[in-house]
Amino acid sequence: MTVEFRLLDDIQALIAGETVDIGHTRQRTVLAALLVDANRVVPVDQLVDRVWGEHRLPARPANTVQTYISLLRRALAGAEDVTIAWRSNGYQLSVDPAAVDLHLYRDLIDRARGTEDDAHAVSLFKRAFGLWRGQPFGVLDTSWLTSVRAALEEERYNAQLDLTDVQLRSGHHAELLTELSDRVALHPLDERLTGQLMLALYRSGRQADALRHYERIRRRLVDELGADPSQPLRSLHQRMLAAHPDLAAPERRTTTSTAPAPMPRQLPAPPRTFTGRARELAELSAALDAAGRDGTVMISVIGGAGGVGKTWLALHWAHQNIDRFPDGQLYVNLRGFDPTAAPMPAAVALRGFLDAFQVDPGAIPADPDAQAGLYRSLVAGKRVLVVLDNAHDSAQAVPLLPGSPLCTVLVTSRHQLPGLVAGHDARPLTLDVLDPPDARELLVRHLGHHRLAAEPDAVAELVACCAGLPLALSILAARAASHPTFPLAVLAKELRLDCDRLNALNAGELSTNLRAVFAGSYYALGTAAALFELLGSAPGPDISLPAAASLAGLPPPATLDLLNRLERAHLVQQHRPGRYRMHDLIRLHATEQSHRHPPATLDAAHRRLIDFYVHTAAAGDHLLEPYRPRVELGQPEPGCVPLPPAGPTAATEWFTAEHPCLLAAQEWANDRGWDTAVWRLAWTLHTFHRRQGHLHLQITTWQVGLGAARRLGEHTIEAQAHRWLGDAFTRAQRHSEAHDHLQRALTLAEQSNDVQGQAHTHHALAWAWELRGDDHHALLHATHALRLYQLLADPVGEARALNQAGWHHARLGDYASARSLCEQALVLNRRQRDLDGEAATGDSLGYIAHQTGRHTDALRLYRHTLTLFRRVGNTYQEADTLDRLGQTHLALGRHAEARHAWSQALELYHAQRRTDDIGRVRQHLARLDC
Template sequence: MVFGADEQDLSSAGRGVETLAELAGLLRALRRRHARRCGERELSYRTLAARTGWSHTAVAEYFTGKTLPPTDRFDVLVDLLGAGPAERGALATARDRVHERRRGDTRPPDPQPDRAAAAPVPRQLPPAVHQFSGRCPELAELTDLVARTPATGPVTVAITGTAGIGKTALALHWAHRMAGRYPDGQLYLDLRGFDPSGAAMPAGEALSQLIDALGVPSQRIPPDLAARAALLRTALAGRRMLIVLDNARDSAQARPLLPGTPGCLVVVTSRNQLPGLVAAAGAHPVTLDLLGPDEATELLLRRVGPHRGQVEPAAVDAIVARCVGLPLALALVAARAATRPRAMLSSLAGELRDARTPLDALDIDEPDGAVRTVFWWSYRALRPAAARLFRLLGLHPGGSVSVWTAAGLAGLPVDGTRPLLAELVLANLLTEHTGGRYHLHDLLHAYATERATAEEPSEQRAAAVHRMIEHYLHTAHHADALLGSQREELILDRHEPGVEPVADRRAALEWFTTEQPVLLAAVPLAVAAGLDATATRLAWTLTTFLDWRGHWTALVEVQRAALAAAERIGDLAFQAYARRGLARAHTRTGRYATAHRHLAAALELHHRCGDPIGQGQTHLSIALVLEREQRYAEALDHARRGLESFGTVDNGRWRARALNVVGWYHALLGDHARALTSCRAALDLLQDFETPADHVYTWDSIGFALHHLNRFDEAIAAYREALRRGRDLGDRHVEAMILDHLGDAHRAAGAVDEARAAWQRAAGLLDELHLPDDLEQVHARLAAIAPRSPQPA
């Protein structure tokens, strides 16, 4: 027997099977093709045994031709390995032919009970989606479920997901694969749960249609709903049938349509999650997510043809990105490409890119196929309060929100917002992620924005944006205070309700990390909304986190926007703060002249405001730039001027900070004894203050002075204390510098392996931060020490 070269269709090969060895060869070919289609290694005998519950030996014998699989096991195998409807029929015939030859007679194997007196076997499944692709994990999960479920009751599957995610396509594709296992027929019913008219099919009508399909005379169908449900269960008793209930509105609509005895498989699809069906009927939930890039690309290429994709791979990538993994969107683009076979895919990608919104580019002539229409069906079924929240989420600049952010947007208490989010999740218009966050994919976000523009008055939209930005400002202010940065205290005018509870420094870092994209977008959004004062203060709260995490390009963008906003409203103090933030970013990236220019302007602004703390902070920032330029004497002079400025206010924290900086520059100038005295005086003052950054920097300075006084053990202990505190601080650049200093102390003490380990960790952090100059210095230190001695065998 010769299989096709590409093994794409095994139907014709199955027709030529006569022996058990040939049948086993066909199964192996099917296994190879399945692996290639799913992009995985071939399923091992042990994996197949685990998925089916059979023994490993039995599976091995089926694939090596030692044993003929029974009919039910053969059906399960070909389903697991992705055989299509035509292939399953041909393969089943081949298996029967081999069985007959081995028995030496002509009796058909595995006869089914005679139902000659019954009505014709219903075959109601609509055609499967042409060129279905992807969803390999879900298909395997579904097939495993049927294979493993004990025959004590009907098997019910609930496939749920947002509009256009491919629920019906998956249900029909899998149902056609499974149809051969249900010889008494297949029933299909569209329950119209999200019909444009809003008229979902009543349960009584659905029951009548199913009962009628089973051959029960219409005069026997009772008017009572409960009686009809009982009659359906009676008619299904003893039958092996596959039932697809498509587009269910909710669990209540689907539950009366379920059989009550073993033998049937029921597949229910819905845009809503169906917790009632899972709890009351034991339905197995399968929630579909957006396609990944590889699956989305495969779907598109199967529709437009691989040759077009090979010619324009960049256009394929652009289309896939714009369609955000939504199968409906990809299908619409593919349909447009099919009607324009001579058009370049790049032109379609350009239409998607240039459209006012992605929804514009995905509109088609057929009303029921446009993405907007599909989303409308789900949206119009929401309660008014949930629909309003969905609209307002379209005003949010990102795709992920917490319950507190949603509450701020809606102007509602958190407890009143949770049920509305739950309703949107139930409708699959939102996805709930771990950590209590909710995600709105890009096309739904675009649709929500459209609904907000169409239905929310402009003043209501502006109020919602204002509430959201105030929520982020107050939460960021709270989180920034927990970081313990070395900055002035920011006093906000009022405290908005709904501020997110951030418990400690670690939680603050996590919150900033999670919300960073939205926070960066919120500053220009505040500017666009005319909230210049709010924009300046929000930018202020982001400075420490962006600096510590090495996001200096983002820091420049935010502070430029803040500076322009502060200048528009004439706020001198926040003009100075913004210039200091810009100087910090430029100092980190080696643009020292630009940093000096901003700091000179900031110093003048603080003088005009009569702000001694701002003046002192600016002098210390100038000293840092001078240090990077190796102008240590000038840096010491500005550190002393900073100490003088802080001396005019009764606050030991600021004097402690300046004393540490003064000591640091004494050390760089070689006066290590004076440096140690000044830094220890700073540490004494800091005992009364919970300011983590000041403690980290001061311990590092003490370690540096001790190292150069040849007190290596004390220096290493000081560096380790700085490192311990610095890891909790979250400033990765400072952590790298402390590790660099620790490596120096280990090397001076003769501990080469410890020095190497510290420098390697420092190099890793500096590489992540993209600081090539600092990284080059650490690499030079590593290169200067001998390689690690080989370990004895």
């Protein structure tokens, strides 16, 4: 995957556009020290000096550096062509220099200084400066970093002077006046800078001002340094006094050969606090380059939700590339989502463009099509940028599109504008929220490093509550700036409750009121508004199309049409095929709007959704474990259409995709006292949780389910809940709690004369005693379970009890009895086509073969067992079989195969958070290394 390293801001590493955790301050400094000298060896003693400087060294600094290097290698493992290697006396980080913003910056500056094409030089300089997103190395502070940072600032300052020389040479003196005046105020004794300002003033017809600036610096140099101006500055002064012809302003390059035409400059000021968006900026520039090669108009549609920073990006890019549009820049806010007024008619915007070119009103035709033709004629052959901000739809934007391939168009909209994409070859560019580092940097640019550094916990909470939405962050910053002495924790407290969050995100004006901004999108929804409201109130982090259809009580095709409309409006995001989610703050707004529905309507919608999850999950659970007793569900709510999975594999995939939503649905139902749905969801999740090793979630869902069963007052359900909760505690090695719940389950089953419940509970107790290390008690319960299953004529239960009894005989050393019982179990497993039971029995027979020295047979049995466990998705028992397979490989002297099996087992144990098993397998692997 592609990698990008950022040093010209907070130190960051991004792989495939995603930020990588590169560790704490010292570790980040190690990375910076290697990246500054990328592709060169940095000796260890030099690394130590760079990282600690004058600070106290650790006891073994070289070892500490080695540890940091190992952690960095692990963090960057997914990056292509990036290595950190030991070279004789130090470390070398090998990487494409273009992937490191510092080296890319220097390369761009060198290329800009080396080209004779001034327009190209300006473009290269601007691209280079665009890589600076903040202070190099962020807030990291060692003596080495401070010196490098100072050197970089000096490099940048000199490069800015070089850029100014090129711009003056190209005739851009008028545009430079304000910037040069500000810079001279900061650097009043810089003679080169003063000379540039004097030349810009002179060429703008302000000779007297230029001469006054010379006199001002001459006096300061004499007073403060006791020196006269340098020879170049004195020479410039003399030539100005003589009105030397070589000081005359050069003609601006233009693409027209006729009389000079007005050059509109309508762009609003660049956003001062612009942050991040490096990928999007590069994509816009690449699109412009491609359009130039193809001879077409570049039209880019920047889409995204309200407040995500579309206009921000468009204006920042426009100002970064302003020299590529020497014939003018047109801008109009089309007000497509203004909550207080209708969208601007295209004819009004078009007339504004004609006025910008100073067209005589008497020469403007009355017909709108003729006006559009006149507009296209005016920009033909010119390099003009057209920014159409906040377009409501394609129809509003089309009349404002130029026809000249030299022009460039940026359109921003909360809608996707497929008409522009399909009919005019526009390139869509959808903005997502800022990642946490960029979100924090935005607050830094508003409030400064010191204020944020003083309250890191409050800042983290502010960033989390805004979920990366630039407008929300800017509103908070505006509120914080208006009370500079207030702790940021006060704002964080306001945001803590969902019901108060949108109130807190209001700085007092429509443009800085997040609720009002969202309202502009909401009011434009039409008939899709009802689904938007329901989605906001639904449990779970996202929702599938079938679930949304049941929530809405509509057929899936009609629901898909509404979801597509919401997606085009950037109010939902289809983050995976067929799954939709909302930004947290948009969801809060949708939840507020959901109260427009009568309570009975909302209640019915939510019951349809919960029923969809319950009925679909029950069907999926039966596919995973067909021999488990089914729950009687009755009919779903009217309008709910469950979608049973097609088979066991599809059921596992469905549970995996819907798992967070199912957990949220149970919590939702529990909060509302819907106890029947609560225990049913615990039941339907049980097999998936057991096979996937979700031990802690299995405990949580059954604890909630047990509470619901008790409230329902049904002893059979309560006994089942105790049994499954006891089973979950057993797997989690919480033996005392497991024993209590299983004993309670057995008592309830005996009191109600539930023989099947007694058999299941004895089966569970056998395993519980095994994990406590007591195979004698385990065998007693397994034998009791076997007799009850045989009494019930339950072949599936009998097979599993036979295997369990055989397993315990094997654990006690009676391998002959063990093999006999397990072989009987295997016959029943295969007769019933119980793959999970067959796999468990195969694991037992593999263990018996291993213990009796038949290691080749054990390998064959374990491999077949793994195939079956993987087929049914039982990763919990797959891990145990892998552990035992490693033991057999070791017994055969096959150390590499043993390591592979144990490494796979360890990965699964980690995923299942099985601490004791992790420790045991680590010991196996450690002994292999001895």
